[in-house]
Amino acid sequence: MFKPSYLSMYLIAGHQNFKNDPLASVERALAGGVTAFQLREKGSDAYRGQARIQFAREVKRICQRYHVPFIINDDIDLALTIGADGIHVGQEDMPIEEVRKVVKERMFIGVSTTSVEEALAAKAEGADYIGVGPLFATASKVDAKTPIGLEGLTTIVKAVHPLPVVAIGGIKPENAALVKASGAKGVAVISAITTAEKPDQIICAFRTHFD
Ligand SMILES: Cc1ncc(COP(=O)(O)OP(=O)(O)O)c(N)n1
Ligand SMILES: Cc1nc(C(=O)O)sc1CCOP(=O)(O)O
Numbered sequence: 001m002f003k004p005s006y007l008s009m010y011l012i013a014g015h016q017n018f019k020n021d022p023l024a025s026v027e028r029a030l031a032g033g034v035t036a037f038q039l040r041e042k043g044s045d046a047y048r049g050q051a052r053i054q055f056a057r058e059v060k061r062i063c064q065r066y067h068v069p070f071i072i073n074d075d076i077d078l079a080l081t082i083g084a085d086g087i088h089v090g091q092e093d094m095p096i097e098e099v100r101k102v103v104k105e106r107m108f109i110g111v112s113t114t115s116v117e118e119a120l121a122a123k124a125e126g127a128d129y130i131g132v133g134p135l136f137a138t139a140s141k142v143d144a145k146t147p148i149g150l151e152g153l154t155t156i157v158k159a160v161h162p163l164p165v166v167a168i169g170g171i172k173p174e175n176a177a178l179v180k181a182s183g184a185k186g187v188a189v190i191s192a193i194t195t196a197e198k199p200d201q202i203i204c205a206f207r208t209h210f211d
């Protein structure tokens, strides 16, 4: 069962992002106050097949210990195999209605959107939440679209109300207050946390805005 509070401090990462031991990095972030974790594997071929399944199972165990929902990006087969709490898909991934047919009510579904039209379509098709972005410029997604800015975000939040929105793309503690003012339920973040010397402090700074 999805809760909007999951979106407060939503960490996304995969092997391409971790600087240190991946499992230890996830555990440290969860202990620091992350409210949802998405596994987004975009890099090395070494993390396909059984290695990916095994890693995802271990991450799931850590998430369960911290009572944090575990979300898989793109890979519905992996999400079903390991029994994830949620699946996140974008506009180029499996359509939401098909995802829902496969996962039924076993998982919540998040959908990436970048315009009012995409956001309204995701709402009509039964998304439990939407990711809206890129809000600002980001180096963490090679095919990111043009940033929509705070005005674009605010317009989408209002258009889909009361569907929960998590903002994504170039978000740092310094701009989190502006994100909060847009009406988004929280922030989805990669680099601000995975490149931080002290991720716990960054997580704590985000949480002061979204609690
Ligand atoms: C919370 C959240 N929002 C947006 C995305 C981006 O999804 P997508 O457009 O499918 O791009 P990839 O992440 O698959 O490169 C996301 N993953 N999470
Ligand atoms: C995974 C992802 N999706 C985006 C979108 O706009 O849909 S932006 C993005 C990358 C977010 O990373 P960072 O916090 O390092 O900017």
Ligand SMILES: [Mg+2]
Pocket: 073, 074, 088, 089, 090, 093
């Ligand atoms: Mg995707």
